[in-house]
Amino acid sequence: MPEGHSLHRLARQVQDVFGGQALRASSPQGRFADGAALLDGQVLERAWAHGKHFFADFSGGLTLNVHLGLYGAFSFGGDESFAAASSIGAPRRIGERELPSAVDDDGPSPSAAVPPPPAATVRLRLVSAHGWADLIGASTCRVLTPAEVLQVTAKLGPDPLNDDDPAPFLLRAGKTRRPIGVVLMDQAMVGGIGNIYRAESLFRAGVDPWRPAKDLGEEGLRALYEDNRRLLRAGVRLGRIVTTRQEHRPGVTAEQAWPEHANYVYQRQGQPCLVCGEDEIVAEDMASRRLYRCMVCQT
DNA sequence: GTTCGATGAAGAT
DNA sequence: TCTTCCTCGAACA
Incomplete structure (x- = not known):
């Protein structure tokens, strides 16, 4: 449900569960393979939002920029420490309608630090030692230089x-x-x-x-x-x-x-x-x- | 100013 | 199978 509040919740969630950690990045769907390769292995330093844009700054100096468009969504999963890190209750999904089931307790099993096989439509998968996030359906998913980030936010x-x-x-x-x-x-x-x-x-x-x-x-x-x-x-x-x-x-x-x-x-x-x-x-x-x-x- | 794709999934038919 | 949706930018008139 991408109005601005969803993107700020998303940024908060990503910061909570991934901030300061080295991540594996991949693109099971394939269309973001080059961008994922640029971020793979780097530390996620800060996740933030401006309007309906999501940004995550990585240690190599590059920034992940996602716009969910009309249908985009992140889903999360992980072990107990991953869920505990979340200030918004480790929702299963952020970006579409956040129905009650999104915060119900059909959550990960305690040993669920290993992500399940990704759906064929997963554009980007981020994996830490304790959990993962899958991105589907986004209208924009790209890697920006600092100058390009300024160009985007200036608009x-x-x-x-x-x-x-x-x-x-x-x-x-x-x-x-x-x-x-x-x-x-x-x-x-x-x-x-x-x-x-x-x-x-x-x-x-x-x-x-x-x-x-x-x-x-x-x-x-x-x-x-x-x-x-x-x-x-x-x-x-x-x-x-x-x-x-x-x-x-x-x-x-x-x-x-x-x-x-x-x-x-x-x-x-x-x-x-x-x-x-x-x-x-x-x-x-x-x-x-x-x-x-x-x-x-x-x- | 409008129309048209393009990202997925859910709900209706 | 079809329609709808909390979007945006490009291509039009």
Whole structure:
């Protein structure tokens, strides 16, 4: 489920279980054989994320860069010390929908430090003394020099999860008449917001997604940026996207893992709005992406 | 501005 | 077997 929170969870997980260790790298599928050979045997020094990009710096001075695209996912496995190293509960999978089964206890057996034979679709396999990670379905998987890393990150807007200065976003969004719903999805404007956070943050702000971005003013844009930071942080903490305020989740505690009403408008077209109660949540297309909004609450 | 591939897997038909 | 999906960049008009 690659919006920004997933990539930051992934970076945290990789740092936890592989940081400071020498890794074997291979490409069972074959399409990343050259890149894997460049990294094989090196120490993973630091894993980090910017927007929807994942990076891992290796001791030889090169950096692994992965973009999960629409379907990419990492899966993890290992022995007890590998699981214990994880601050997010050694999920079986990061990058797609993090269903409850992803953190259930059908985990590795205590002696499972030897990885199973890889699936034919595994683009990259990383193996340490205690566990492994398999990458499938990524749209980008490459090895970059430091200069190339800078080129990639320079094209991305500030990432609310990295405490970046929001000024570049405020400046650029404050000048364009492109719809705010398009601007929030533009990774050059702000990093990490995808279709769900776009729809949900605009609902929470009561903003019509079709409004020109500049019409929101600096304060409106800043509030939207800050709310996305809050929502993304909650996503990192919970491992899923929960955007409803507690008063709109009746009978549910603040941090219950799987609340019934986790979102206000995303994929709720035709259902009653959790705030106004009207059947006015609609789905339409915006720049060839699905857009969800409440026709009553967002003006 | 739009359309079209391209990465896999899961769920519906 | 078909459709869908939390994506992006290239190729178009």
